[in-house]
Amino acid sequence: MIDLTITDVEAIPFAIPYTKPLRFASGEVRTADHVLVRVRTAAGVVGQAEAPPRPFTYGETQSSIVAVVEQLFGPALVGTSVLDRELHRARLHRTIANPTAKAALDMATWDAAGQLLGQPVHRLLGGYAESVRVSHMLGFDDPQVMVQEAERMREAHGITTFKVKVGRRPYQLDVAVVRALREAFGDEVELYVDGNRGWTASESARALAEMADLGLTLAEELNPADDVLGRRWLVQQCPVPFVADESATRPAEVTREILGGSATAVSIKTARTGFSESQRVLHLAEGLGVEVVVGNQIDGQVGTLASVVFAAAHASTSARAAELSNFLDMSDDLLVEPLTITGGRMAAPTAPGLGLHVDPDKLARYRQDA
Structure with missing residues (x-):
């Protein structure tokens, strides 16, 4: 035994x-x-x-x-x-x-x-899909630079879904970026925005109004959840699912945000809820009838591997593109075999466990306690 x-x-x-x-x-x-x-x-x-x-x-x-x-x-x-x-x-x-x-x-x-x-953890968790679509997160920069990065990701990896970081002041800076992306790619790409609590409720409402013709699919944490009445007012008029991320890191917080009218969708990040707690969040969201997206905590390849394992394991988490690509901006990583994104998708590993193999030489090179 x-x-x-x-x-x-x-x-x-x-x-x-x-x-x-x-x-x-x-x-x-x-x-x-x-x-x-x-x-x-x-x-x-x-x-x-x-x-x-x-x-x-x-x-x-x-x-x-x-x-x-x-x-x-x-x-x-x-x-x-x-x-x-x-x-x-x-x-x-x-x-x-x-x-x-x-x-x-x-x-x-x-x-x-x-x-x-x-057994692969992907199968132990549910084993729904063999791969998932990938979304790439675009950080603050000038419109032309962000368009160039999106083009590079599409050409090199086939990615056609982009999460655009917003929340700057004045908000028109970010509206210009989203408009530039839509003008550059037309209907060939999916765009959604994440404010990381950077705007007020009124700034968020004005920005959403100015982006109403750009076909956004999600809006995430545009203003702080602690602005309770402002957040509820904003969510009531938001034309797309409003995603709770930092404000909904535990099942109880998910319940509070959804039932309180402060969000209509939830971001699940295995980096902060692991697999066991993430399943609790997922099943709660399914019971409440709200959509989910698998988010990214700027993970390295080890963390990204965990995210794709969870995303591919369930029907709800594989329905949308998962945020899996920001490890591409790291100068190196720890895995023996680097992760790959092909045709805009990442495959779940089929080896027992998470299927990860850390390169001991790379770990020795980058560890901080040696």
Whole structure:
């Protein structure tokens, strides 16, 4: 009988520069200061996942993730089975916040379980589709630069869905970008916008009115959810699904935002809810009758692999293009075999577990604790 017991948990900080900074309303990212989380089992199998800190969104840093994994979360999991996910959830949730640290541990246990059972996690989660469409996120820049990036992504990878970062002041800067993209590509591409809480409700309403002829498909977090009445007023008049992202990171928050009239769709990010909690969010959204999109937390390839595994596993998450391509802006990565996007799609891995293999030489080169 296979021994599924967790014997050790490790958190390895690493840093890989981006080839260009990604700018948006809530911050800027120049380097992937992430953490590789490993869960070792008595059978010798090692599960792995990536934790990308976003201090301007969730308050986590690279050092805080390492500390909480080593001092609190790791000891809480050692001695349990990789299948004891409800027990893991109960123990980890004794400590508030720390979403990406918890998520990485959850996904690493799924990876280990899949390897031990000889099954890809994609199938263990649901196994709905073999691949998913890819959406590329365009950060702040001049209209012509953003058009050129979109053209490059379409030509090189076949991507035809683009999430446009907005939220600058004056808002006309971003309206000009979206208009330039539509004029450049016509109806050949899908466009939606993400404000990262950068505008007020009135700015958002004016911007949406000026973009009414541009065929947007989604609007995400244009203004803060804490502006309760303004947000509800905006959502009531929004002509497309209004996506809750940062404001709906847990099932209870999803319930609050949807039933309170502050959103009509939900972004699911495995980087902050892992696989187990993401399924809770997904099933809640399905029960409430709201659409979902699989988002990106500017993940590296390890994190992106987890996202495509979850997106392809379910009918609802594979219905829309998933945000899977921003690892292309990193100068390097950790995987032995780089991820590929072909014809605008990314395939779910078929190997046991998450099917990921970290290059030990690259990890040695980029780790920050050696």
